[in-house]
Amino acid sequence: MRLVALLFVTLLCLGATPAEASSTRYLIKNRRIEPNQPLAVALQAAELPPEQVQAVINALEGVFDFTKSRVGDQFRLVIRDGELDFFDYRQSAMDEWQVRRDGDKYVGSKRAIEVEKQVSLVSLEIENSLYEAALSAGEDPLIGMVLADVFAWDIDFYRDVRKGDRARALVEKFLAKGRLLRYGEVLAATYEGEAVGTKRVFRYEMPDGRASFFQEDGSSARKAFLKSPLKYAHVTSRFGSRFHPVLKYVKAHNGVDYAAGVGTPVWAVADGTVTVAHNTGAGGNTVCLRHTNGFETCYLHLSRFGAGVRKGARVSQKQVIAYSGNTGRSTGPHLHYALKRHGNYVNPLNQNFPRTEPLPKSLMEDFVASVAPLAEQLDAVSVASVAAPTPSHP
Secondary structure, three states: OHHHHHHHHHHHHOOOOHHHHHHOOEEEEEEEOOOOOOHHHHHHHOOOOHHHHHHHHHHHOOOOOHHHOOOOOEEEEEEEOOEEEEEEEEOOOOOEEEEEEEOOEEEEEEOOOOOEEEEEEEEEEOOOOHHHHHHHOOOOOHHHHHHHHHOOOOOOOOOOOOOOOEEEEEEEEEEEOOEEEEEEEEEEEEEEEOOOEEEEEEEEEOOOOOEEEEOOOOOEOOEOOOOOOOOOOEEEEOOEEEEOOOOOOEEEEOOEEEEOOOOOEEEOOOOEEEEEEEEOOOOOEEEEEEOHHHEEEEEEEEEEEOOOOOOOOEEOOOOEEEEEEOOOOOOOOEEEEEEEEOOEEEOHHHOOOOEOOOOOHHHHHHHHHHHHHHHHHHHHHHHHHHHOOOOOOO
16 A cells, blocks of 8 residues: 555656546556666666667767666656656766656756755764774764775774774765765864874865865874875785795795785875886786885785876875785785885884974964864764763663
C-alpha cells in the first residue's frame, strides 16, 4: 500500500492529475549503466523502442556529454500507456539530467540543484581510528582526509593517532536537500593527541589572495617537509637492516615501506625538481625529487606517474606526483619511500623539519581579529561538554 501511495505521489510530481493517475497505465523502470554499455544500448536493454531511444539521445545532444557516462550511473524511465513520458539520469547528488515529453517532442535539460553552504563544527573522539570516529560522529569518513590534509606537517594519521585523542574542526559543508555533497575549506582545527600534544591551526587569507594555515601566535603551520607521502599509511617496514623475503638475506633497508593499495595517490613531501621518473628495474617505476638544503626523496614501486611528472619538472609540496603500485622487485602492493641528505640515507620517521616563514608582523593585528571568533567556536564544544549536567538517576 505504501508503494502504491509513493507511485501515486511520483506521478503527481510529473504533472499527472489525480484522475489521470488513477486511470492511466504507468510503468516505471529503474536501471544502471553496466560495463561497456553506452546510454543508447542501456536504453535498448530496458526495452525502450528504437524511435524513443533516438528521441532521448537527440534531446540530450548538447546537454549531456555521452562520453562521461559511467558504470553505475542510474536512470529512470516513466512510461505512460506504452510511450516514454519522462527520463532522468543521475550521476551524483549534484549531477542529474532529464528528458520530458512536451507534446510531440522531447526536451532535455540538466536539473538545477540548489546547493547550500554552511560552516559546521565537527567534533571527533578517537577510540580505534579516525575513520570510525567520523562514522560515530555522524560524519562522512572523508572528514579524516580533510584533517589529514590540514595537519599533514605535524601528524601522521596512521602512526601518531592514539585512543582518546580528540579532533575538532570548523569546516565548510556543501549540502543539497540536507544531504552532504562534500566538505569545503577547514577554517580552524585543533587536535589533542597523546603522541603529538595539542595542535591548533587557523586558515588565513593573505592580501594577495593566497590562503595558508597558521598557529595562534602567527607561526606557520607549514613545514618544509610533510610527515608522510601518503595521507593514510601503515608502516610495514622501517628504516634499517632487515631480512629480505625475496633475496633471502639481511639487507640494508634505506627507507620506509608503507602498505598502500595500487593506485593510492602519492604526495611530494616538499617542493622540488624531478630528477628521476622512469622504471629503475628492482625499484620499478620510480620518482626522485631534489629539494633544498641537500635533501632528496625517492618513491618506488609505483603503478604510474602523476600528470606532468618528468625529469626536470618542478613540483610543489602536496602535489600528487604518482600512484602507488607493485612494480619492480616488490613483495606486494606498497610504497617504498627514501630520504637522503647530502647523498646519505637518513630515517624519514625521525626528522624534525623547521617551520616556514611566520605571518608578517604587519598582518598580525588583522590575523588576531580574524581568528578570535573561530577560536571561540572551537572552544565552545569543550566548554559545553564540561558544563553539561550529569544525568541524575532515581
